[in-house]
Amino acid sequence: MVVYIIGVGPGDPEYLTLKGYKAIKDSKIVVGWKGVIDRFSPILEGKEIVILDYKNELEQLNQVVEKAKGENIAILNHGDPSVSDSQFVEKIRNICADKNVKVTIISGVSSLNVLLAKLGLDMNFIGFVTLHVRGDISDYLRNILQILEMGRVAIVIPEPYNDGPQRVAKYLYQNGLNCRVAVFEKLTYENESLRYYDNLISLINDSHNFSDLTIMAIFSK
Template sequence: MTLYVIGVGPGDPSLITVKGLEVLRDSKVVTGWGSVIERFSSYIQGKQVIRLNYKEEEKQLNEIMKLAKNENVAFLNHGDPAVSDFQLLNKLKKLCMDNRVELVIIPGVSSIIRALHIIGKDLSEIVFLTFHVRGEINYDEIKKFLNTGRGILINPEPYPDGVKRIALKLKEYGCNFITLTIMEKLTYQDEKVYNFNVDEIITRDLKFSDLTIVYIPPCSFS
């Protein structure tokens, strides 16, 4: 059978695509991280639900593969998997190949798209970076794109001080005068947008949600 990875959008459940919702309705098994599953609770009654958690991930993914041999499985993915979940996607691709399960990705609205609407920019005016990954973070990626004339949209590390860690690096590069746009929980009912300059973030020790996207405007330095 088929494992459908459905990009369900950035937060507001009505931003799932019509196609994604149809596949979700037709699947007997639904999986995903708890917070994403939660958003679609009204559509998953009567289905077998596997709420992923980091500690049991490997075991759970194997269980999903076993189920996917006999049933269609809907894997609900925050935003779109090609934007900030490539590590998981690569794991799923390999598992599906090993288990001869078909993998179909249904594209979704990315929170990056919503962020672009808020800052009034086009995707061709920014570069996207993600620090929302497992493994070592290379902060110098920021420096590489800071003076290309493009702004940077970035997922900070998913900790309360993730934005501050970026601000500290920007100060190190001599970009402490620029103002960052910090977007929390995009399209959720409690979506928030802030503007703070780098020094403010550091001195006020500002903390943010782990669902945060930051816009860094271009900064020329030598």
């Protein structure tokens, strides 16, 4: 039996790939965060659903992987598992290895892809950093500086706090920058939005509470 880690896209359920859809249909148990599970409830009828929570995440994952010895398991992952969830994916890989269960990653569309399309940018001219990580983010913040110093556009998924973009802006401003920024929220959702700032100070002074589904484009010029 298999544990599928399925990238389900950035928001709009129509971004789910056909391969991801088939893996979900082939699985008896479907696992994920509530916001992700809710988006796909129409195709989950008859499935055993496990809603993850941060407090019990490790225990829950161990339990569902144990069940994968007899049933296929689909773990739904926002966006693409390889773009902004390395720690979560590594945790599942380690559990599966310990229990001798096969794990298969099915790629999905990331908010990174959608942002590039909206701004007309190419991967050759950007650098990407996600701050959706647990622990010290100092090295990741320095990576943003290095990308901008190279003259590239820095695409950043900020920390999942309501002032996540402002925190990034403050760090860059404290390091001598004051560049343009575009901040997208809830890409591909019906209520997606774009806030554009001519400089970092404008973003720092913005009292807007951002959602945890936010991605930024920071321009070096």
